[in-house]
Amino acid sequence: MTVARFRGLDLVVRRRLDGLLHGEHAGLRLGAGGDAEELTRYRPGHDVRRIDWNVTARSTEPMVWRTRAEHELDTWVLVDRTASMAFGTVAHEKSETAEWLAGAIGLLTDAPGNRVGIGSLEADGVRWLRPLAGRAAAHRALTADPPAREGVASTSLADAIGALERRYRRPGLRVVVSDLLEPDGAHRRPFPWEQPLKRLARRHDVVVAEVIDPRELELPPVGEVVLTDPETGAQREVSTSDRRVRDAYAAAAREHRAATAEAVRAAGAAHLPLTTHADWTAELARFVIRRRRTPARRPRSAAR
Template sequence: MSRLPKELFSTIRRIQINTTHIVNDVLAGAYHSAFKGQGMEFEDVRTYQPGDDVRAIDWNVTARFNHPYVKSFREERELTVMIAVDVSASSHYSSKSRLKSEVIAEVGATLAFSAIKNNDRVGLLLFSDRIEQYLPPKKGTRHVLRVIRDLLAFEPESRGTDIACGLEFLQRVHRKTGVCFLISDFITDGYKTPLTLTAKKHDLITIAVTDPYESVFPDLGLLTIRDLESKKLKVIDTSNQRARAALAEKAQERLERHRKLVERVGAGYIHIENGTDYTLPIRRFFRMRERRR
């Protein structure tokens, strides 16, 4: 890793310490239980013991030695984990002390450290309305620190958002089934088909990171905003309670629309709001996944 500015190095170090603690103490075992390997691999045969599954009996070996033997298997544990992050301009918004992008960096770091702790490979994809950065999956702490650095400091060339672009890239470069965490605020539409196709191929979990002001708009007087559908600028009077309520309702509808789509295609859904403990919804999701397996 090249020499970093002191402030950035301190931030990376702080995130490393915080997330390592979270992975070791808060999420210990939860990640491993939630994400199983891709199958079972034959290991050896052993003498049959009472309680063994009779379907595992190796009849050839049993006949040869005139004593029951069973096949034993081990889980193919190693997974490829991709963290795909929307780095468009909206990720740099915040009504709290931290930008959404900083929350995303900590969430990404937590997932990355969880992966390498379980000997999985982890990769990173940063996208806006184009592919901004791609780090192929690797193992090791040094690689995770590179992931954190790019999550914090990478400067995207574009400010736009195209979630479909990121998902289509993943489908092209990762043909083998893996785990994919898609992190965005999901303020745009038009990704239904690639989301569906990605969920069919991979274990896809979407993480929606939002800010309180996106659903509870404050009284800030006259504001000029860009409509996400028409791309046109318009002025809104946020001192008008009815106008604020309409904005909040639209934000809630957008998030609910995304949640229902995710549920329909069989992917996972986590919602994290800036200013709250992001580990709680992650833990809830991991526990839910563990119960279903």
Template sequence: MTTAEILKKVRKIEIKTKGLSSHIFSGEYHSAFKGRGMSFSEVREYSPGDDVRTIDWNVTARFSTPFVKVFEEERELTVMLLVDVSGSSLFGTAQLNKREMITEICAVLAFSATTNNDKVGVIFFSDKVEQYIPPKKGKSHILRIIRELITMQPVQNRGTDIRCCLEFLNNVMRKRAITFLISDFISEEYEYPLKMAARRHDLVGMQVYDRMDMELPDAGLLQVQDSETGASRWIDSTHPATRISYTAGFKKQQQYNTETFLRAGAQLLSVRTDQDYIKTLQGFFRARI
């Protein structure tokens, strides 16, 4: 992909997702994620109905009339995007493949965060941490993130290891952050680091999967290749036992993911590549208000 093609793609995603974040998600995002607490803003004259516990006695004594302290919510937050860039993220049979949908979701979340003056950081991972972009504010920073989302390719490691990503997060992020873990969740066990991360951060998982992750097409004899290991084999996609086994493997992984997030006290969302991720995000934001 040439530089011109990358910039064109970045611009296209910016136009689409920035509009969504401004017109659809801005209010929901602000309401869904609260600030870290209340900080002193100013003092003003007492009005009937004000809580007497907020009276500033020093100012009141100085002016011989009651004044109260006004507090406001500390809004500045940090949003961390944990993004799966493994080989399986490039798979898709709908209009968008998994990586393309993940890119759009991340862009919407990033623009929503920056509209509220929050910092955004990213951890790209496969079966190792591929790249870490520390949290920062600003449009140019968000555009850099989108560019990396489009171009990121694991050098050698194409598997998925959610454990290594969460362990890295737990080491580098000491302060509480809103954390979105976005993956197809085709991974080995990751329960312990997820629990540790969920205790420290406001953690939300978002599974992006394709219809063919859950069921084989009835297309006869097929040569298939594992996009993460590179192993290939022939399968008879019309054979009932093959189709049942394939779907059972997907359901088993789904059950593990669901139960693991539940035990960690974290929320797991799910969206298929042929579904509308906007509705999924809207439902999530509104449920938290």
């Protein structure tokens, strides 16, 4: 089954996504390289062959081009596998969509020298899996055991993002895959994960993939239902026949989605919404194409 899933993902990536990410992540630090990156005043030790004589003539002082160093891409994917992710009302659960995305990232960034590590946020904490080549990391992402279906996680998403920022400092690509749901149901800013995400984005190119199920956006009119919080076990009986209840639920869901999108942008990360009822590969392709047109902001600490 696992082999079939991996082959299926590999086929989808090759047919629909291959080439979109390859070559997108140039080195993040200045140094020896081939692409002109920054025009600066000449200092002893600079390569005189890179003096821009036209600019030098206009400014009356020597000006030289520094170049961007090319480095292997260092990628870490933090996958939320807490109980709230074990939910789905369409073809797949949110946790399955997260696994497919993590696998796709591994395949798309697979190149000589590149490595992909996975941090798995489980009910009992975060498991850090050592970096592997892209295809090996993709295969590993699809072989994970099913996530816990109930229970409060011992480590929050905010703590997991903070741990990722502290543990792996080399500039690279960082992807956080989560539903961004708080155990206490908070749907307004500030969220606990905002500050750790902002610190992570100062050094790395960060993408936050928010995985959503359509039933989290609106309730269908199906009469009396009992809703259970998978993490706390709390239950509430809800009359979905009441239009006011459905409208209030949908309004709160819209407010939460708008708040999370705003928080991700404010942290300096890119936001990739994914839904369990839509074609996630098409959503990923559109996201990458948009980023090609608007290059990712380079982390501030990377330009030193």
